[in-house]
Amino acid sequence: MxxxxxxxxxxxxxxxxxxxxxxxxxxxxxxxxxxxxxxxxxxxxxxxxxxxxxxxxxxxxxxxxxxxxxxxxxxxxxxxxxxxxxxxxxxxxxASHDVSLAELAVGRVLAGARQVGIELDGRVAGVVGIGRVGALVAQRLAALGMAVIAHDPDTRPGRAARLGIRLTDLDTLLAEADVVSIHLPVEPVARPGQVLVAVEREYDEETAPVxxxxxxxxxxxxxxxxxxAGELVPDAVNLQVGRVADEIRPGLPLAEKLGRILAALAGGVARRLDVLVRGEITEHDVRILEVAALTGFLSEVVEERVSYVNAPVLAAAREVTVRLLTDPESPDYRNLVGLRATLADGTAISVAGTLIGLAQRERLVELNGFQVDLEPTEHLAFLTYDDRPGVIGTVGRILGEAGINIAGMQVSRTGSDGHQQSQQLIAVCVDSAVPPDTLSAIAAAVAASSARAVDLR
The missing domain is CATH 3.40.50.720 (NAD(P)-binding Rossmann-like Domain)
Incomplete structure (x- = not known):
């Protein structure tokens, strides 16, 4: 490679x-x-x-x-x-230049204090904006014996209190502070004898310390x-999915696979895609699972390269409505990810999967209302037909004649009330892809109402 x-x-x-x-x-x-x-x-x-x-x-x-x-x-x-x-x-x-910026700000404050003839010990420092850099500046000025006040409309009082900072409005800060370090897009004018610095505006990354x-x-x-490595980069600037908890990460490949299986079953772009996440993981931000499922779905139905970054953009361009639904209750599994696609004619297609055991093994547990327990391997085929004898043998024979080895097979059926023939699903795991002509031959031989092959390589 x-x-x-x-x-x-x-x-x-x-x-x-x-x-x-x-x-x-x-x-x-x-x-x-x-x-x-x-x-x-x-x-x-x-x-x-x-x-x-x-x-x-x-x-x-x-x-x-x-x-x-x-x-x-x-x-x-x-x-x-x-x-x-x-x-x-x-x-x-x-965050790589935060310390350098903070040290530069403190250096400017020290130099400014000498110019206006004041000592910093016992004076008041005002910090406008206590994000990463502002908080570092506040800590360093406090270590010089200064009382620190701050203005930051996005900071809660509890965080400011933990930093030992009193929050106030901007006008009060400018009136009380002897030195002011600015880390927000505001442009106050220093009064006589006041030191005012704004290092982000002058900082040159190219001349920063080694x-x-x-x-x-x-x-x-x-x-x-x-x-x-094809792994998630959660801090990418154009991936707006919030913090990705460690509990969520193992489910991302499964969500993508479910999206790809759903696309194969749907046979085209859906009008709407619902992503339902159930169970304990809903305590966390699960938006990334929605993006993963959408990425898998679109990768099977559009020509463009699809990634977590552009999947929402591509969906919007095709007027696909995507909804994320969560439910902390999951009756049958600890956690469950379910997808439901609504096609243009109103037809609904669904799949669901989960992770089981300490090894977090992927399982496909539902397909269009049929209950299954199947590993989503590289090559899969799904057939739906009216329940009757002899179908399993026919499927095995045609696959064998085509040189395709069956690694696993599962049969599931809907209930019958004694008056209406039940529907049956065969889900087959095979060692190689099922060619379209072979799939068509099977569908014709068993009078399947639906026949789909999925390649998850």
Whole structure:
């Protein structure tokens, strides 16, 4: 298997390059547009420089590209919307420069205090915005003997109290504080004798300390490796699914498979897709399961490359309504993921699955109202027909004549009231894909009302 190609278009710390693993590293000048366009067709990942333009033209020239990364905070040269449309993850290192920014702010405060002739001990520090950087600044100013007050409309009083900070409104802060460090988009004017700093506006990532560059490089290298391995990169800037709990992650491949099976059963794009999540996992944010199921479904019915990033965009473009439903109660299983597709003619198709045991083994437990207990292996076939003798033998014979080995088979049927013939489902796990002509021959031989093959490779 060929190694993934990673284009490195900005200087990276040696530790970050090593953290990319066994990928093939190709270094180039990110500002050389012609060289970049010539190189991206082979690239699986691109580590863009601060001035590397990543736009729709470049993305169209990169059919293998999975992720664009920036070893820094700013993404001004990356068209995130175009990357989202193309299904390409965009990652950066938002926290990598936090300490450097905080130290720069404190340095500016110390210098400003000398200029206006004051000592900081016993004075009041006002911090506008106590996110990651603002909180670090507040801690450092408090260590200098300052009383810290803050204004941040997005911070709850409890968090501020844990940081030892008194929250107040902006006008009060500006009136009381001897020094002010700004970390929100506001532009107050300093009064005479007051020190006011806003380091985010002047900070240059390219001249940051070596430690900050190392942290940024290691952070994005980790994200790139996850993307190259086909794993979830939850902190991608264009993947809006909230925090992904550890309890949710094992269910993502199952949700994708359920989506692909549902698409095979539906035979086309649905008008609506409902994703029902039941059980204990509903205590967590399960939006990522909705995205996983949608990704699996669309990957079987659209020509574009589908990923967690662009699946919602592609669904919206096709006017597919997607709903996430949750229920903490799950009568039969600890947790359950169920999908229901409503087609244009009103027909409803459904599948459901769960994870069982300590090994979290995937099981398919429902198909269109039929109860099953089946591992979703690479090659599956499903047949629905009127219940009668001899069908199982016919299915086995035709598959055998085609050289297709049956790894497992399960039969399920709806109940009969004695007056109406029941429907029966055969679910078959086979060692190789079932060709369309073989599936058609089986369907004709058993008078199947529905025959579908699924390839989950």
């Amino acid at each position: 060929p190694r993934p190609v990673v284009l490195v278009a900005e200087p990276l710390h040696a530790d970050a390059l090593a953290a990319l693993g066994d990928a093939e590293i190709r270094v180039l000048d990110g500002d050389d547009r012609a060289a970049l366009l010539a190189a991206v067709p082979d690239a699986t990942a691109l580590l863009a420089g601060p001035h590397t333009v990543v736009d729709a033209e470049l993305l169209a020239a990169a059919p293998l590209l999975k992720v664009v990364a920036r070893a820094g905070v700013r993404l001004a040269s990356i068209d995130v919307a175009a990357a989202t449309q193309a299904g390409v993850l965009v990652v950066n290192a938002p 430690q900050a560059h190392r942290k940024a490089g290691l952070a994005v290298a980790g994200s790139v490796r996850l993307a190259l």
